[in-house]
Amino acid sequence: MNSFIKTKNGLSKLYDYLLNLKYDHQFSLKTNSSVQLINMDVKSKSIIHARHYQATHYRLFFKIMNQLSLPWNKFNFIDFGSGKGRCLLMAGMLGFKEVFGIEFAKDLCECAKSNRESFQKSFPQIHLPPIKIINEDALNFFPKTKNNVFFFYNPFDGVILEEVLQNCSRYSPPGSRDYYIYINPLRDYLFGPLGLKEIMKLESSNHNKKVKIFTNSS
Template identity: 30%
Template sequence: MRVVKRIYSAWSRHSLGTLPQLIAKNFFYYLKELLSGRLFRESEEQKSEFDVAYGTETEKIREIGSLDIASENARYAVRYQPSPQNFVTEIIHALPIDYNQFIFMDFGAGKGRVLLIAAQLPFAAVIGIEFSRELCAVAIDNISKIAPNKRIAGQVECYYNDVTLHPLPGSPLVCYFYNPFDQLIMQAVVERLASSLKDRPREIYIIYIHPEHRAIFDAEAYWDVIDESNHHVIYRSRLDKLLECRQ
């Protein structure tokens, strides 16, 4: 029954031209998992140190086709897999900001691992946006398990919504992306961020892990690269450019 549901979900979200590519991609993925022995590993063995420490469930990968997603943008989404804890923690802790003045937003929050990491800093708020109702429910449950002594942020929430529709706060932002969707959706999100900056110039930091579509940010005049590696890039909004545009 689950297989039939996944096939129907994939059929409804993909054209005849792209469906064969999806089938091939999933075939080779599961073949790799089968040969590695990971496919039949018990869920208890898949628990990460993070989940053991927090009593959460953020580790298990979920393919988009296995999720019941109403949005048509599901065809442009990337499967859920958790962000690397130590790497992300180091990046967020190294930001040159006064956390109290910023709202942290995770675009494609999945099961909420990064929300839990950000919640341990004094952000004004930590907000996740997730368009899978099932993953959003898991994230909300995981948020409820944060120990009071580890929850420092003023507000920690995950919203069931599409990133192309969710309103952007007018305060300074830290925006997090773990390669959550393809070029089309990333372009739409970058345009919304640029429009928000024009309306209200302010500091916005972009943390982009596995930046497959960083060329979209690089093409905009509103962002400066302040840090990068083979696995990530961090941008900061160019207030000087924004103020020039308003004059």
């Protein structure tokens, strides 16, 4: 049984790797390679709390969005640790109202901008919403938009995550319906004290990455 599971997981990883390469090529993007942040241009002291950059798999991203199934044109997408911009562009294709990428590594922001321009040049017929790539420490970003989908691919440790969640909860406009997507939810215990309730859990996601979704909406 263990060998079967290992084989299945290995095939799943290979499938995702090939699928990521395929879609990067299809969309004229360069988002697939992982990056150690220690080699990046980062001025923030928060780097000691950060994780290395690795893009969310295309298949996992669309699986999550299919499960959440919101009227995207009424929501904003905010990716904390947006890296090279893969999820920003996929969110744009889904039709979110506005898309924001918060990334403290200047080099990765430049990659994301390059990917955005490459996509728009290759697919001028696809209308994208405003995609704003913000070179900023997540601690210094205070959401002002109403109705948001906050996206976290385990970008930093609990010290930073707790404060970012507090900012999202505190600064979102009154009456805002907010959803929090948390991939690899190692610190899911930080959501409850802020009044955020878990509404969805994906157990058998790609590469055994669990996903939890929280909301402030009743």
